[in-house]
Ligand SMILES: NC(=O)c1ccc[n+]([C@@H]2O[C@H](COP(=O)([O-])OP(=O)(O)OC[C@H]3O[C@@H](n4cnc5c(N)ncnc54)[C@H](O)[C@@H]3O)[C@@H](O)[C@H]2O)c1
């Protein structure tokens with residue numbers, strides 16, 4: 098073989114991780130929470146990273162779970178809200194992992210909390226010893242139906258959403274819908290914003306459930322507890338369809354080498370506006386407003402009927418959200434938002450537009466007059482809402 102001074106290293110790795118529905122997770126008789134995926138369970142202590150709200154609500158129960166099972170654990174509580182998705186908090190986690198001497202494989206930390214805690218803990222696990230496994234236990238609806246399937250983690254940086262982060266899925270994510278029983282209604286609605294996004298781009302059946310059961314889903318926090326919902330189980334269906342739909346989309350493009358992602362619907366204008374409005378808008382609220390704004394753009398191009406545009410808006414309202422933030426009527430902010438997203442998408446717009454409810458097309462030729470006209474329509478909606 099001739100040595101020409103060029104060496105190519107080529108390898109591949111199968112990535113497999115699971116999202117498991119697991120009710121009654123905090124019952125000490127249920128081994129799921131303290132389990133270690135694979136056959137590598139070690140004897141050292143586990144770091145359990147807690148969302149501050151979860152610590153307040155069930156910190157005692159969680160500590161009791163580990164002591165009752167004889168599973169050594171140390172606890173670290175993190176603040177939540179997007180303003181706390183910072184590198185400093187990532188380093189807090191890595192520092193505790195270091196103090197505990199967490200091993201490379203056999204004592205994976207466990208993150209119990211909303212999307213912020215998941216993103217911070219996930220990034221810390223991906224950096225510590227160049228990456229260790231961890232267990233994800235999302236406790237918000239957004240975390241359970243969206244973050245749960247994702248391979249991504251990250252923190253906000255220098256005013257940009259998720260500017261630093263990695264693609265490192267945890268081997269196991271445990272979903273206990275019971276956690277949602279204590280979640281504030283506003284957070285339930287925000288999570289349903291992501292379910293709505295998925296329904297609009299690919300799942301008319303899920304859209305029908307949201308359209309019909311929106312207020313029940315919010316009021317019952319997806320627990321299917323009233324006679325009206327017990328048999329039809331819209332909470333369970335919403336959860337299952339959203340997770341399955343997201344999993345199917347991500348699986349074929351996990352590393353996002355293809356930038357044409359229908360799951361980015363609702364995420365064209367919202368990232369910039371969400372950061373600009375911080376902490377006023379929750380993630381799912383901003384996403385739902387972007388869904389409406391983008392539906393207006395589709396209507397302007399005659400891809401969506403006026404009747405379907407109203408179905409979208411009515412469903413947004415029925416899940417407790419409103420297309421109400423003034424930045425979504427601000428042409429300048431919307432233009433800047435599109436510029437930033439275009440830059441992030443390798444200098445192409447790649448905007449997902451609805452082609453009817455449940456179908457999409459990608460466009461790269463959105464113009465300023467279209468944005469201005471849609472901003473104007475958005476202004477009308479907001480005026481009608483508030484009058
Ligand atoms: N990595 C990904 O792919 C991905 C996907 C979706 C969202 N995210 C990120 O997730 C974040 C949003 O997540 P979020 O909406 O869960 O916000 P969050 O983590 O801030 O949680 C919302 C609030 O609910 C509280 N809370 C959590 N669980 C609770 C419970 N069971 N009962 C009562 N209160 C509870 C939290 O303390 C917080 O105050 C954003 O930063 C977003 O970028 C990441």
Ligand SMILES: [Zn+2]
Pocket residue numbers: 243291364380384
């Ligand atoms: Zn999102």
